[in-house]
Amino acid sequence: MVIATHGIDLTLTTPALAGEIDRLETEFTVPTEKLNTVIEYFIEELNRGNEDGTDPTGIPMNVTWVMDYPDGSETGEYLAIDLGGTNLRVVMVSLLGNNKFTTKQSKFHIPVSMRTTKNRDDLFDFIASCLQDFLEEQNPNGIPKDAMFPLGFTFSYPATQSRINSGVLQRWTKGFDIPNVEGEDVVPLLMEHVHKRGLPIEVVALINDTSGTLVASRYTDPLTEMGCIFGTGVNGAYYDRVANIPKILGKLEDDVPSTSPMLINCEYGSFDNRHKVLPRTSYDIQIDNESPRPGQQAFEKMTSGYYLGELVRLVLLELYGKGLLFKDYKPASEQAQNLKTPYFLDTSFLSIIEADETENLSETLNLFSSKLFLDTTLEERKFTKKLCQFIGTRAARLSICGISAVCKKMNYKKCHVAADGSVFMKYPYFPERAAQGLSDVFGWEGLAEKDHPIRIVQSEDGSGVGAAVIAALSHKRQAKGLSLGLKL
Numbered sequence: 001m002v003i004a005t006h007g008i009d010l011t012l013t014t015p016a017l018a019g020e021i022d023r024l025e026t027e028f029t030v031p032t033e034k035l036n037t038v039i040e041y042f043i044e045e046l047n048r049g050n051e052d053g054t055d056p057t058g059i060p061m062n063v064t065w066v067m068d069y070p071d072g073s074e075t076g077e078y079l080a081i082d083l084g085g086t087n088l089r090v091v092m093v094s095l096l097g098n099n100k101f102t103t104k105q106s107k108f109h110i111p112v113s114m115r116t117t118k119n120r121d122d123l124f125d126f127i128a129s130c131l132q133d134f135l136e137e138q139n140p141n142g143i144p145k146d147a148m149f150p151l152g153f154t155f156s157y158p159a160t161q162s163r164i165n166s167g168v169l170q171r172w173t174k175g176f177d178i179p180n181v182e183g184e185d186v187v188p189l190l191m192e193h194v195h196k197r198g199l200p201i202e203v204v205a206l207i208n209d210t211s212g213t214l215v216a217s218r219y220t221d222p223l224t225e226m227g228c229i230f231g232t233g234v235n236g237a238y239y240d241r242v243a244n245i246p247k248i249l250g251k252l253e254d255d256v257p258s259t260s261p262m263l264i265n266c267e268y269g270s271f272d273n274r275h276k277v278l279p280r281t282s283y284d285i286q287i288d289n290e291s292p293r294p295g296q297q298a299f300e301k302m303t304s305g306y307y308l309g310e311l312v313r314l315v316l317l318e319l320y321g322k323g324l325l326f327k328d329y330k331p332a333s334e335q336a337q338n339l340k341t342p343y344f345l346d347t348s349f350l351s352i353i354e355a356d357e358t359e360n361l362s363e364t365l366n367l368f369s370s371k372l373f374l375d376t377t378l379e380e381r382k383f384t385k386k387l388c389q390f391i392g393t394r395a396a397r398l399s400i401c402g403i404s405a406v407c408k409k410m411n412y413k414k415c416h417v418a419a420d421g422s423v424f425m426k427y428p429y430f431p432e433r434a435a436q437g438l439s440d441v442f443g444w445e446g447l448a449e450k451d452h453p454i455r456i457v458q459s460e461d462g463s464g465v466g467a468a469v470i471a472a473l474s475h476k477r478q479a480k481g482l483s484l485g486l487k488l
């Protein structure tokens with residue numbers, strides 16, 4: 001496995017720990033041949049999802065009803081919200097045409113307890129209250145009486161859409177688990193609270209963050225063929241042709257030819273829910289078994305930011321249990337329980353350790369003592385750094401399988417893949433490792449990364465601008481009298 005160690009010698013001297021790290025390296029390494037097997041099966045699942053998409057063990061390939069490519073000429077003022085895993089962002093986007101736009105935005109932290117609240121109204125009223133705060137802040141002299149704000153709602157969960165401005169939640173992902181939302185159209189659920197607060201807002205488009213990322217980047221860069229998120233969750237979107245999506249053929253209005261493009265939100269976090277090809281370790285199996293939705297999001301559970309810290313924690317805890325790590329650790333005080341608390345470590349824990357290039361790994365030392373109340377030896381810190389490298393590298397290499405599968409299926413030889421998400425933006429070496437994975441799979445050895453034919457590039461601010469561009473595209477279609485959903 002190619003791992004940058006940046007001059008720090010990470011060789012372990014304790015034989016038992018050295019043995020464990022070798023075992024873990026074998027378990028977490030994904031050789032190129034395995035990537036190729038995964039990609040082949042991935043293509044099968046993408047095609048199967050386009051044929052049917054209702055099989056809960058497959059990739060849904062959600063039809064989004066975005067049937068036009070943006071060309072950068074779209075204009076207008078749109079309100080956008082992005083309900084992600086961690087934050088809610090409210091954005092006012094001015095599309096200026098000429099591939100240009102400006103944004104004004106506010107970010108609201110989603111309280112952790114909100115993810116699993118027992119009352120769905122808590123969530124939708126929270127969103128409406130953020131919209132209200134934002135509009136009041138933007139309009140200090142009061143919201144104009146005759147205003148009506150067109151809203152692009154980025155809802156980053158799998159939704160079945162019969163038309164562009166509605167969407168029935170298929171299932172929660174990324175640790176969200178709120179009753180009575182699965183199986184419901186989330187637009188009326190939000191609008192109930194928007195109306196209660198008297199806000200002049202109309203939902204023009206419900207979109208996924210991957211679709212937003214793709215369309216926002218395509219607005220400024222016509223080479224963009226895919227939008228991907230490497231964040232709390234993992235997913236990708238691309239444009240297919242209607243003719244390649246058997247599940248909607250015969251259900252379309254006459255104005256949609258079979259040659260029409262159709263943006264597909266793959267929802268490939270659920271790739272290989274049947275556990276046929278992914279190289280799962282005992283830690284992955286434990287995460288799945290203990291999650292609120294066992295058997296779902298198999299690919300996401302091995303690659304996304306929501307789970308990386310938990311993977312590290314499970315390994316550390318196992319080795320502590322075997323008496324090989326943290327021998328003086330006395331989990332007596334409440335704080336010292338942190339290592340034993342599920343999901344206590346988030347991806348920033350790995351990021352800090354991977355970025356630590358001090359000779360004695362002193363940033364790692366401080367991190368262990370401040371977060372876990374653990375005094376560590378240099379040997380333990382080296383062990384943990386290697387572990388983070390294995391888990392971070394595996395995530396990057398596996399996550400390019402979705403991109404490779406779409407590019408192979410669509411025969412894209414040269415394109416940009418717009419990427420967003422906290423892992424892509426903040427995790428050290430993630431973009432380099434992902435590029436290396438693509439190079440291994442497509443055989444670009446010897447080519448500098450900037451010359452790779454398929455490049456993962458940082459997206460334009462996907463969630464806000466993408467929602468606005470999609471809203472603008474819908475308005476254009478509406479003005480032309482074209483359809484925006486299934487045949488009525």
Ligand code: GLC
Pocket residue numbers: 155156157158173174208209210229231232233234235236267269300
């Ligand atoms: C999860 C969601 C998906 C989203 C992704 C990235 O996989 O199900 O809709 O795109 O996370 O946020």
